[in-house]
Amino acid sequence: MSPTTTTTTYTPPPLPPPFTNSPALLLAQGAEGRLYKTNFLTSSTLAALKVRPSKPYRHPILDSRLTRQRILQEARCLVKLSREDVPVPGLLALDVECDVVDNNNDSGGSSNWAAWLLMEWVEGIVVRQVVDRWEKWVKAREKKAVVVDDADGNSGDDAEIKRSQRELCALLRRIGAVVGAMHKAGIVHGDLTTSNLMLRPVGGATADAEAVAVPTSTSIAQDAELQILEHPSLEGEIVLIDFGLAAQSIQDEDRAVDLYVLERAFGSSHPRTERFFEEVLKGYAVSYKGANVVLKRLEQVRLRGRKRSMIG
Template sequence: MHQVRAIARHSGQDTMEIKGFEIVKQGAEARLFKGTYLGRPALIKERFVKKYRHPDLDTLLTKDRTKGEARAIVRAKAAGVKTPALFLVDFDRRRIYMEYINDAITLKDYIDSNISDKENVGCLISFIAEQVGSAVARLHSRNIIHGDLTTSNMLLKNYPVSQRERTGEKDEKNNFEGEIILIDFGLAHVESTAEDKAVDLYVLERALLSAHSEVPSLFPEMLQFYQKFCTSKDKRDVIAKYKEVQARGRKRLMIG
């Protein structure tokens, strides 16, 4: 009886609409809705039911992933990396309610429109490299692995759009520090091994390579800043491992 009810609830639960919210994105695991919650601009990430899974397993996986994501967002914040504030974590409706970041663009769009195929953009590249390198370094210094470091998962706010702005007076407004915001911690986990950090860097390198192949200096510069800002003891190991991973790919060799 209990099980029948569970299954019935399971199959009829797919939300396509949330009152007062509009759908902004649909991924493989969740839908994103934008609206207002508790008087603030908000984003809802709802992990939808996967019908091919056993309902119990589906509930469990969703709950664990929701937990993991929320936990990582808060940990990253404590590590000094800007992330959205959490308004509600709701296991019953499979949702995370979080702050909607206004006036921001993805790093991908920023690079595409301000750096790719442009001249004299060395300073902007350095700016981006420093922002990303130091953010990833701060995460890794606290053993947080993002798991999906791509330029689409980084938002940029108060960004410089030209060379002049970047080199201009560094007053309060022109201080760009901390203006990169990391999002989508859906694949994040806490792991202290050099291998995991190296793979995280490698994922970033591959993402840059495929999305921004016209800016080849981006990743090497990021890596420089990463090394500069990373405070964890295993920094050398991570770099050594990274070279190893780069040579063999993300997957480990399994012999025996």
């Protein structure tokens, strides 16, 4: 018996109903799903749509169960955190198993399915981008400070960098406070990276507070390219997103692992900011009653992590 083997290439299904004909902009395509910017009820109400398509290569029952569980878990966490006033996008709607007719399929429009979750649109950018921009800005400023110091021995840039560092530290403390609020509400995130934290400008203001260049008597022609680097705004509210791996837990260990993952994320993605990570922990320490026990636990988690990386 030799069944004919046909190689099928995986084509993602179209948007699930009721979004089939909605304007939707694909923003991110991850291993687990896709994220669209769309609208909800009125054309001016923006929303983020997360679609988890079925995976044809997985056993259908297992696939359905896993996808359903993940989307429900994400939704539950969002609802719980919103209720506790932790800044997360509000949940608008969800469907754990809707049919999507895939006309591309050569079996004549066979039925496929997807699970989706619709949430409030968060203005702003992810913290990863904010910190990347900040690091570029500092690098450019430091370069400029060296040039100015060489010329006349004093520079306004130094003070400007210090002021900016203070702003960054305040941002890091706000991150710690929000993570603490989430833990206090009984949720651990499971994937705390700077791509899963957003900075929402307050009152929609995105104006850069410190874009004004410090005038110096020295004309620095070679600095033209540096001046296009504006100081990124570090103002705004931290919003937690992406609860695809989140869970309900009040265990110190789970909480400490959340912090450890975030610490490692800073270490690997933001080399110039890593030395300020302590500020995140300072913000965390004062955010709820059990925080100090978790910080103690973090020391053990770090040791384990170090041992593991030594063994390889």
